[in-house]
Amino acid sequence: MLEKILPTQVASYETYEDPAEATLFPEEEALICDSVESRRREFTSGRYCARQALARLGYSVPQPVLQGRRGAPVWPRSVRGSITHCRGYRAAAVGSASEVASVGIDAEPNEPLPDGVLEVVALPEEQVMVKELLADAPEVHWDRMLFSAKESVYKTWYPLRRRPLEFEDALIDFDRVEGTFSVRLGSHVRGAQDFPREIAGRWITGNGLVVTAIALSVASGSSVDSGL
CATH class of the missing domain: 3.90.470.20 (4'-phosphopantetheinyl transferase domain)
Incomplete structure (x- = not known):
């Protein structure tokens, strides 16, 4: 996958x-x-x-x-x-x-998030998006997909910036047809001055899973001090 x-x-x-x-x-x-x-x-x-x-x-x-x-x-x-x-x-x-x-x-089971978790991890506009996607494509648990995408964002961010990134710091938007998602970091995020404000990822489902991935190219992140 x-x-x-x-x-x-x-x-x-x-x-x-x-x-x-x-x-x-x-x-x-x-x-x-x-x-x-x-x-x-x-x-x-x-x-x-x-x-x-x-x-x-x-x-x-x-x-x-x-x-x-x-x-x-x-x-x-x-x-x-x-x-x-x-x-x-x-x-x-x-x-x-x-x-x-x-x-x-990040990989997660293609199952609904436990009650109350979506409200914790999703911004208001993301909650609306998830509701609309669930209506259009109920075979995918988009609340879990959102959680997975945010985990992939964090795993991309942390090795470069060495500081936490909260769920509300990244706004996710899924393209259901293309199998992609876009990420926009909030202007308030500390340590993001040299990190791309907008990055892209891809998603896939299968074998009872939702899987998301981000690969930030050196060209996109060339101004980021990796700290490694």
Whole structure:
């Protein structure tokens, strides 16, 4: 699914199960030594996907993918990437820092958000949009798609700016026909002076999932200090 919504310069790997061959480096194991079994499985499979994606990018020697602040993956210095996992799905996407300024991916079950969550994550105009989309295309749970898109925005933003981005800081607009979405950051957002105010992403559904992705090109983010 991911390769259909990511540019060719971004390598990805996805799995719908927890591979038996997935293992962790000792440094990674230390990050989840006290975690419950479900968290261990998703973390281990996510790191497996990350190594497979890195191999497709040319990093043939497996290496640990550790965790930075707020749980963000720590990639090799010349790599930008993102990991996602949800029930029945794990994936990673990586690109060369010479071509990609940042990558954000997110997968969610194609199910309604729990009661009350949409009002927390969506701006008023987004709530109207979701209602209209649900009326036109009810096979897609657009409230969950909105949540996923905002997660992809955050994963794109955080490695570059190293500061939080709240749900209300990004306005999402979906194109139901083209399978794309646009993102506009609010003028009030701290740290956004050198970050593109408008970026674009893509979305896809299938296998009971909604999946969103953003790949910010170096050309688009050339003025952003990556901090890496």
